[in-house]
Amino acid sequence: MAKQSIHDIQEMRIRTLTMHSAIAPENLQFVNNHQKWTSSLIWAVLVVTFSTSFVMGVNNGGPNQYNSFIIPWARGYPFPCQKADGVAQWVATVWWGCNYTATSYFNKTGYYYLPRIPVDKQVVQSIIDSMHSICLVIGGTIGGLTGQYWYLLFTRRNAICVSMVFQVVASILMVIPLEIYNGYKKGDPDRNEINYALENKDIAVAILYISRFLSGWSSGLCCVVSTIYLMDISPRPMRGKVVTFHQLFVVIGLLMGQIVGLPWLLGQHDKWNWGMSWIGLFSFAGCFLLWTLPESPRWLVQERQRTEAAASLRILRQVNLIDAELDEIEREEATVARQNISIYEMFILDRYRWPLLTSIALNAIQQLSGINTVFFYSNETLSDIGFVDDKVYWGVLSTGIINLIMTAAAVKFVEIFGRRPLILYPLIIITIVMMLLCFSIQYHIPILSLVLILIFIAVSAVGLGPIPYIYPNEVFTIDMRPAALSISIFASWLCNTIINLLFPLLKSVLAGYTFLIFCLFCTTAFVLLWFKMPETKRKKLSEIEAYWGYIN
Structure with missing residues (x-):
């Protein structure tokens, strides 16, 4: 019998499926070609992760080191000695010769120190002070939601370039603010110098916010386009491991952002714009x-x-015998009944409800666990619990180092232990750690607080770090993955936005007890995922769906 064309096979198999079925039949045999790393696959992973994931990490980790400079600058106090108490004052003393023991002598114009905010305005001011971080997460929210649409305009690979372009523009804009609005003069400025410095303040601050928004958009977009591309180019047995490299390079970037932000490098009041813009070079190189x-x-x-x-498979696998893997991809594609399904229908149809809800829950708890409050506000938190001067920086670096070590371990753990255990058991530990952290912060026990923060980071890194990016790609059919992942990433960045908006407010009201709220979120997520999250490691989609009772 003449061999049927691929198109005929697709049409025949699609007709055998029910309206909402999009799964591989039970007798479909999957290929296990025991693929290993090849130089082409390694190169593809490095290019994508360095130019998107690594960049995202720097954008998340760096600004924490510069907050003590950005906040006075954005308020309208750009001069070196205009610093609040804490590490910024130490930097101003060591690097700019500010003498805080003789402020009555130097402070002729009232611009030698950072004026205190009245009690009735502190809450609003804390939100304004966090606006550059809020712009980042709002951009990330939009980037995550719109990720699926770039695939309609471009190919899988070319959609990644959009993320890079956003970051290149953001980095160019980031150079401008401190060039047009600064106060590089040491000591106490006179009134003319003050007026001259403030002349372009509003324009500079607006450009800062736009730059952070575009960086966020790039970050949210890369969580969708980069992870799907990594999933697509990976051999099936290695998919979890390869996609975990996205999170690994995010963490490497976060640590690098912390290092570059040290005062010995770019962590000073006249250099922080370069500390937040240099990363655009990686995106620029990635565009080529x-x-x-x-x-x-x-x-x-x-x-x-x-x-x-x-041809693409031959390049990636560096072998000519790719027919079996190509046939597997074609058979999977042939069983996909492509339908125009709205987001609303994804929630109400049995076929998609629990895959979507558990994907959203994973991405939401990744943020609602409180992990980014550590990386966005660790400088301030460590100062509040008793760390002083350069000890704050070493405490911040320790969070980045433990995060990197445990994320590197997660590359192995996701394939050894599976997805479900690495989510559920860490959630129990995180809940206990958060309760203890409330106690240690309230009673100002610096070393215990730091140890608890490091434990929190370690257990989060092995599960809540990589798995929310892997899981949606494993529980949805090929055609639904971009939309499902976009919705999930949108949930992640939306929760990140909420946390960034509310954390300063909650902290000012509840102090250390704020972390009890994260305990409640973790407990709720644990209960939901315990009953509704299947194990997906090396399982067929039909086996995963059987967990929810979609297949008899």
Whole structure:
């Protein structure tokens, strides 16, 4: 019998499916070609993660080191000695010769120190002070939600370039604010110098916020486009491991942002704009290096470009015998009943409800566990619990180092222990740690607080760090992954936005007891995921769906 075309096979199998079924049949045999790392796969992972994931990490980790400079600057006090108490004052003393023991002598114009905020305005001011971080997470929220639409305009690979372009523009804009609005003069400025410095303040602050918004958009977008591309180019047995590299390079970038933000490097009042803009060089290079990578073979199959898909697989696997893997991709694609399903329908249809809700829950608890309050506000938190001067910086660096070590371990753990245990058991530990952290912060026990923060980071890194990016790609059919991942990432950045808006307010009211709220979130997520999250490690989609009772 003449061999049927791929198109005929697709049409025949699609007709055998029910309206809402989009799964591989039970007798479909998956290929286990025991693929290992190849130089082409390593190069593709490095280009994508360095130019998007690493950049996202720097954008998250760096600003924490610069908050003590950005806050006075944005309020209208850009001069070196205009610092609040704490590490910023230490930096001003060591690097700019500010003499805080003789302020009555130097403070002729009232611009030698940072005026205290009245009690009735502290809550509003704390939100305004966090606005550059809020702009980042709002941008991330939009980037995550719109990620699926870039795939409609571009290919899998080319959509990644959009994320890079956003960051390049953001980095160029970040250079400008401190060039047009600064107070580099040492000592007490006179009134003319003050007026001259403030001349372009509003424009500079607006550009800062726009830059942070674009950086956030780039970060949110990369969580969708980069992770799907990494999933597509990976051999099936290695998908969890390869996608985990997205989170690993986010963490490497976070640590690098902390290091560059040290006062011995760019962590000073006249250099922080460069500390937040240099990362655009990686995105700029990525815009060119991206074209050396093969296109997603799965996307090419979807576009019925079999010859191109085969060529892409040969480059990635560095072997000519790729027919078995290509046939597997084609068989999976042939069973996908493509439908125009709205977000509302994804929630109400049994076929998609629990995959979507558990994906959203994972991405939401990633933020509602409180992890980014550590990385966005660790400088301030460590100062509040008793760390002084340069000890604050070493405490901040310790959070980045433990995060990197445990995320590197997660690359192995996700395939050894599976997804479900690495989510559920850490949530129990996080809940206990948060309760103890409330006690240690309230009673100002610095070393205990730091140890608890490090434990919190360690257990979060092995599960809540990488798995929310992996899981949606494993519980949805190929055609639904971009939309499902976009919705999940949107939930993550939305919760991140809420936390950034409310944390300063809650902290001013509840102090250390704020962390009890995170305990409540973790407990709620644990109960939901205990009953509704299946194990997905090396399982067929039909086996995963059987957990929810979608298949008899």
